[in-house]
Amino acid sequence: MTFIQKITATITIYTLLLTCSSIVGQEKKVQKVTDNFNKYAYAEAIESYESLLEQGFTDLEIFKNLGNANYFNANYQDAAKWYGKLFDLENPEVASEYLYRYAQSLKSIENYAESDKWMKKLELAKEKDNRLSKYINNDDYLKTIKENSGRYKIKNLDINSSSSDFAPSLNGKQLIFSTARDSGLFAKRIHNWNNKSFLNLYSADISENGELSNPKQLSGLLNKKTHESSTAFTKDGNTMYFTRNNSKNGKFSRDDEGVSRLKIYRSKLKNGEWSNIEELPFNGENYSVAHPALNADESKLYFASDMEGTLGASDIFVVEINTDGSFGPPKNLGPGINTESRETFPFVTEANILYFASDGHPGLGGLDIFAANLEDSEISTVINLGSPINTPEDDFSFIFNETSKTGYFASNRKEGKGDDDIYSFKETKDLNFEFESTLDGVVKNLENGAILPNATVEIKNIEGSIIATAKTDETGYFNIPFKSTTKELSTVITLAEYEVGGRSFTPNKNGITLEFLLAPKANKVGLGEDVAKYLNMPMIYFDFDKSNIRPDAALELDKIVAFMNEYPEVNIEIGSHTDSRGNDYYNLSLSEKRAQATRSYLIDMGIDSSRLSAKGYGETQLTNNCGNSAENSIECGKAQHELNRRSEFIIVK
Structure with missing residues (x-):
């Protein structure tokens, strides 16, 4: 799991303090490790806490932070172990968030039955939780995910390294991505989040048959001694949005709390070089903004953030891009998309389908990739893409071309070449969103307009299957609520001594009203x-x-x-x-x-x-x-x- 994911997901909400020990020496040791943890030096903190445990420490805060340190580093096997020890303590006083993280860690090691038990304990805590309601409303989520699976053929890319490669985007005939591979030109730069190299932006050429080659680092004007990641390009290739850490004079910097926030920048292509790099106005010094994505007509910019108004660890927001290049105010996409956990890495297709990564919606474990239809103003349906896209590990940064049915995503699944790998995919079966609507209407005699009670009304989908049925009442009226994954529907109206009636129709989420006229049968x-x-x-x-x-x-x-x-x-x-x-x-x-x-x-x-x-x-x-x-x-x-x-x-x- 990459630095960009983790810091976006965890900024500002995990300020964890160890309780004081009665022994001064122990207190100093615990405090030193806590300082490392609070500064997001998770790799060092894990090593130190384990050393403390070997010395006999069993403090509740040590178990909590060991679980968290591994959880935020995507070491779910160890996270589950330490959270398990935490809950083995007698009446541990911890927030309900730990119940969810433990359940999620168990899910990530494919212990789904045990994970469900801890989700039920979260339910017993009787705390209002959007993630819990999504779980309760879809407690058979594994079956649903299985039904959605098998729609993609995936391939690990040859350009992947033994380090972390992720966050693909397209710019013409090039794939742009973020990587922790060492350039070999300078001493290896290490950051204490996870002891991995700083992230840089690379490009790779895409051949006519889709093969990738010639990975090389982008301009030094873009790649500084900071993390750069998550790009989005305008269709003309002249404007780029990208993510970077706080920096001063091109070097990594932190705020007063020891945290390096993330910001989105915009750059213009001039004479073949990326220049005029500017920070976007809705960035902040006390929160992070990352992972830009443009909609089809480039009038909106989507991103992940933990700014004020965030429901969880990180939410997906959108801003309007005005014709003069300025931006409207950020708008949270709401609880249909966002949960108390991490929603991140948005991508929007030509058909206005939002793809994003989340560990708050019911999934297979870690971050899963989901889809939602932005045409649905209430965003009532979120679909887990299923395997092989999603795994019990972290799967994220999904991009998709609906015309070619091809795209890319990243994953830290065990069979990869490095920490995170980029995969290409081909969609073999369309994604369909189920929506709810109603059909209202009245059935009358074609010849004299008389109402016709007791007529049978059937709604059929494009495959000819009946999805809903009703009979007209004594006033000839009917009302049929229905669910469908397609907007190509038809009705069949039958009544003895009348010819079969019906018509095709296109529903909408607000419902539709139709009148049907049946002709009496003159003779058989x-x-x-x-x-x-x-x-x-x-x-x-x-x-x-x-x-x-x-x-x-x-x-x-x-x-x-x-x-x-x-x-x-x-x-x-x-x-x-x-x-x-x-x-x-x-x-x-x-x-x-x-x-x-x-x-x-x-x-x-x-x-x-x-x-x-x-x-x-x-x-x-x-x-x-x-x-x-x-x-x-x-x-x-x-x-x-x-x-x-x-x-x-x-x-x-």
Whole structure:
């Protein structure tokens, strides 16, 4: 786990003091270690505390700080051990935060059952905790994460070193990242946070096939004797935002409390060099601001901070970027995103999806990567990306191109090359957000406007599955609350002695109201007639050279399903047709595939296979003169040919 992560996550809230010992010598030893801890010299503190334990010290504060020192260094195995010893003490007086950290440490070593026990103890503490409510509302979170897993193929990059490499960003055909590798040009610079080199910004070239090469350090104007990390670039490549520690004259500096805060800077590219480096106005001397990320139109800057108004260790904020380059006031993204723990490393896609790292939402352990839809003003759904992106270790700094379905992230998982490694990934299955909405409406007689009670209203998703159903009341009114992961929905309305009705619709989170008009059945459809015409359905069209059921066709086929459910004695032959392009044999084969695909869809929707037959007619029954023979053909466009790529539903019994 990197310095940037840890200091962002822990600034100002962990000022821990050891209780005084009655023995002056012991007091001095404990105080010295405490001073190291309070100055974030965690590596030295761990070594000193363990030395004290060997001398027989069992002070409650030593166990607390040993747990914390390891926790903030991502040594979760040791953190769990020391927190365990802390809670083995008789009635240890500790804040409930230690319950959460212990539960999180246990989760990070994959002891999920024991972790859940300690989360329940946090619940018994009856303290208001956003993390606890998210856990209670999703106590089957491991199953949910498993369902979200398997959507990515990942690869460890060749440019990774044996040190820490993380925080990737894209600037044209280059990957920019932060690294603790030693340049070899100067003596190795060590910081006492974790005894690792200072972080510098590097670039690597991206080839046409996505391979990375030639890692090299960026300009010395950017890389000082401080930590530099977490970059974001404008699309034109002329402006960069980046994170840096407090510094004086280019050197690492601390405030009066011994803490080096983080700040975001902006730099402009001039004559091929990054210059005009300026500190952003919402930085502070008593809090940290880090990990910049731009939205698609570069009108907003997202970042992580522990500034005033933060809900936990670090929260994600956003500021407006004005047309003159100035900034609006920081705005906290609220409890839908932020918890009492660490939310950090934001990234926003073209579709306004926010990806971020957190150890406050239900996850696999350590920092996990989550996604939320910023179009949802209330941010009601946060999705854990699941494995292989997330592991029991720390996974963070995720970036993603929605067009190519590719991206990068960092992780300190055990199989990596260094402390933190950068991985590339390919998304193989789209991320879908479930949202809640309602459909209200009324069903009436098409001919006279009379209300129609007891009509069945079904809502179906794009796969044709029923996601909600209701019946109209005595006033013809219905109200259906539903949940969906897609905004391509349809309704099917059925009522005895009326034709099947319905329509497709696009919901919104505020709900939608529709009116449905059903036509009375004049007479039953007869033998040899096309049910599609009887139901006033548009033709079931296919894409050129394809046999799969299109989403718009699936919505119409649901009306055939409703008809056959209403008339269980009816058998239907599905006749599928092609246009005249292609040879006769190929078209006959293609139409047979389309007929069978249509039949399979109806069977999947519950229609008995014995009631359905299917036949492909190729181009033998064209609906217009778009044929191949010279005497009856005309020049036809795409739309005219499409009229022949159809399916019909003929009653044969």
